[in-house]
Amino acid sequence: MIDIQNLSFEIAGKTILDSVDVAFEKSSLNAIIGPSGAGKSTLLNLLMGLYKPSKGEILVNEIKLSSLKKNSRQKYRQNIGMVWQDFRLLPKKNVFENVKFALEVINFPKLEMEKAVLTALEKVGLSHQINAYPRELSGGEKQRCALARAIVHNPSILICDEPTGNLDLKNAREVIELLYKVNKNNTTVIIVTHNVDLLDNFNGQVFLLEDSRLKLI
Ligand SMILES: Nc1ncnc2c1ncn2[C@@H]1O[C@H](COP(=O)(O)OP(=O)(O)OP(=O)(O)O)[C@@H](O)[C@H]1O
Ligand SMILES: [Mg+2]
Structure with missing residues (x-):
């Protein structure tokens, strides 16, 4: 469970x-909507512990994120799958x-890596581009690759910043359906x-971020 308390950021x-x-809440499905520049990505950076709040706290399972030592903070992050708005794929590595x-940096069992990667790529429908480099992918394919990377380790929290921003309606719906499926497997999903x-047909909490305030709608 992630509890944001009286959080301000300047x-x-x-x-x-x-x-x-x-x-x-644990295993919940959440969406955050709001105009461009409202602070949505900023909020996600705070959730990841990459920015420090100006005021207030983020509690993760009742522990203050700001009080976690470097190692514990890294562990917390490893438990999160993140799809960045700008993908952040490594240009010199193929899909x-x-x-x-993503598995190497968390010391995932070596013998299980290949299967986990292939499964994640299949889930997002990118198996056909396995050897392609990011520069050879379309916007939507990059997005799928970023999503596969975010779910490959079965994180307990999945955070997606505009996961459908580069997809046509049909593909966007497919990705959203996939996120619903991930959520059904007890992952907290924040879109x-x-x-x-x-x-x-969103069956979760929807929040509106506007004028620096986040409201449940
Ligand atoms: N490092 C920074 N320095 C100064 N201003 C910043 C910085 N990072 C973000 N901002 C400002 O914070 C505001 C919120 O940015 P943010 O990227 O969180 O918006 P957003 O809601 O994600 O927008 P979008 O929907 O376009 O992605 C913007 O006005 C942006 O210019
Ligand atoms: Mg943003």
Whole structure:
């Protein structure tokens, strides 16, 4: 469970988040919507422990994220699958290697790596591009690769920043369905999106981030 308490964040003299109070329950499905520049990605960076709150706290299973030592913070992050808005794929590694790298950095059992990577790529429908390098992929394929990398280690929390931003409607719906499936396997899923249409049959909590405030709608 992630409990955000009275969280404020300022950068360059500008208040991005103001007194945000919200909890993401274990195994819950959540969406955060809001206009461009509202602070959605900033909030995700705070959740990952990459930014420090100006005020307030993020509690993870009742432990303050800010009080975690480097090792524990790394462990916490390893338990999260993250799809970045700009993908962050490694340009010199192909699709297979990009996904495998996520396992290498967490010391996943070597003998099980290949199978886990192939399974993740199959889940996202990218098995046919296994040897391609990021520069050879379409926007949607990069997105799928980033998603495979985020789910390959079966994280307990999956955070996706605009996971359908580069997909046409049909593919976007497929990715959303996949995220629902991941959630059904007891993963807490947090989806950030502009695309409210995608949340038609969304069966979770929807939050609106606007004017530095996060509200349940
Ligand atoms: N390092 C930084 N220095 C100064 N301002 C920043 C920094 N990072 C983010 N901001 C500002 O914080 C605000 C929120 O940015 P953020 O990327 O969180 O928005 P967003 O809601 O994710 O937008 P989008 O939907 O376009 O991705 C923006 O006005 C942005 O310019
Ligand atoms: Mg963003």
